[in-house]
Amino acid sequence: MSKFWSPLVNDLVPYVPGEQPKMANLVKLNTNENPFGPSPKVVEAIKAELNDNLRLYPDPEGESLRQTIANYHSLKPEQIFLGNGSDEVLAHIFYGLFQHGEPILFPDITYSFYPVYCGLYDIEGIKVPLTDSFEINPEDYKQANGGVIFPNPNAPTGRYLGLEHVEEILRANPDRVVVVDEAYIDFGGESAITLVDDYPNLLVSQTLSKARSLAGLRVGFAVGNPDLIEALNRVKNSFNSYPLDRLALAGAQAAYEDEAWFQKCCDGVISERERLTKALAELDFEVLPSKANFVLARHKAKSGESLAQGLREQGIIVRHFNKPRIEQFLRITIGTPEQNDALIKGLKSL
Numbered sequence: 001m002s003k004f005w006s007p008l009v010n011d012l013v014p015y016v017p018g019e020q021p022k023m024a025n026l027v028k029l030n031t032n033e034n035p036f037g038p039s040p041k042v043v044e045a046i047k048a049e050l051n052d053n054l055r056l057y058p059d060p061e062g063e064s065l066r067q068t069i070a071n072y073h074s075l076k077p078e079q080i081f082l083g084n085g086s087d088e089v090l091a092h093i094f095y096g097l098f099q100h101g102e103p104i105l106f107p108d109i110t111y112s113f114y115p116v117y118c119g120l121y122d123i124e125g126i127k128v129p130l131t132d133s134f135e136i137n138p139e140d141y142k143q144a145n146g147g148v149i150f151p152n153p154n155a156p157t158g159r160y161l162g163l164e165h166v167e168e169i170l171r172a173n174p175d176r177v178v179v180v181d182e183a184y185i186d187f188g189g190e191s192a193i194t195l196v197d198d199y200p201n202l203l204v205s206q207t208l209s210k211a212r213s214l215a216g217l218r219v220g221f222a223v224g225n226p227d228l229i230e231a232l233n234r235v236k237n238s239f240n241s242y243p244l245d246r247l248a249l250a251g252a253q254a255a256y257e258d259e260a261w262f263q264k265c266c267d268g269v270i271s272e273r274e275r276l277t278k279a280l281a282e283l284d285f286e287v288l289p290s291k292a293n294f295v296l297a298r299h300k301a302k303s304g305e306s307l308a309q310g311l312r313e314q315g316i317i318v319r320h321f322n323k324p325r326i327e328q329f330l331r332i333t334i335g336t337p338e339q340n341d342a343l344i345k346g347l348k349s350l
């Protein structure tokens with residue numbers, strides 16, 4: 001605390017991102033990055049963009065990328081909003097599309113950035129408990145609210161909510177925006193993007209950080225009715241007109257133009273997830289059914305904290321949360337076959 005700080009800053013409780021250790025040769029399975037890396041075409045496109053045009057500001061509206069994403073999903077560019085990672089898109093959503101003064105609903109347990117945005121904008125957040133099997137129950141999202149947000153699949157549980165249940169939540173809240181955060185949708189779930197023309201209150205957020213292996217480039221986007229997108233543009237243009245730089249715009253566009261690479265990465269993660277799930281079960285873990293690029297798993301006898309520590313001593317980093325209901329669990333990002341083998345071997349030795 002400092003006498004120079006605004007009182008608003010004194011009260012902030014910021015988000016703490018997962019660790020990015022500096023040591024080389026770690027088996028890094030802690031922050032849900034994609035182990036297969038970006039398409040070589042993305043790297044080429046970024047290199048081609050390293051030219052004198054860097055002296056010019058980028059396109060503030062990202063027209064070309066929005067058109068590409070719109071075509072990909074059979075939508076119109078005015079239904080797409082771009083941001084510097086989906087974290088930034090979510091920040092603008094909390095500011096511009098939730099009814100301040102009324103409580104926002106999100107699951108307990110979920111992505112820990114949501115309560116942080118509530119704190120930043122002084123919005124009340126109601127944490128809606130998951131069921132005993134760690135699922136979202138649509139019935140619990142029928143109470144009065146100023147907006148609803150949940151990831152699908154949820155994080156860090158990995159559990160997926162079928163679109164018929166997403167629709168139930170949308171129908172229960174016709175006058176409130178329902179945000180489906182689809183950071184992990186490409187690993188086996190069905191996207192709610194197909195519903196945006198039917199529900200003017202639906203906003204879907206996606207990222208290029210996971211299935212498209214571009215966490216370092218920082219590109220996310222929201223898809224919804226043009227009326228919702230207009231609100232997000234107003235917020236963006238009151239904050240930073242150029243959230244995406246020229247390299248990010250070029251790289252993101254190339255990622256959408258290499259469908260074969262995208263499919264290969266998703267298939268690779270899904271098949272490794274199924275293999276790892278079986279291997280963990282054989283090692284006496286209970287593994288929650290996941291449609292994400294990670295699994296949440298609990299050993300029947302050994303504590304999550306001691307297993308995470310034991311793995312770390314072998315250079316294998318997984319995530320352990322000191323949170324009620326999941327403190328016994330490990331959240332393990334799906335790695336390459338070699339990384340997953342190292343994890344299995346490491347766990348066997350503990």
Ligand code: PMP
Nearest residue numbers: 085086087111151183207209220
């Ligand atoms: N939503 C969820 C549920 C996430 O887990 C993450 C990644 N930490 C994000 C959004 C943000 O992803 P990014 O800012 O990299 O697009």
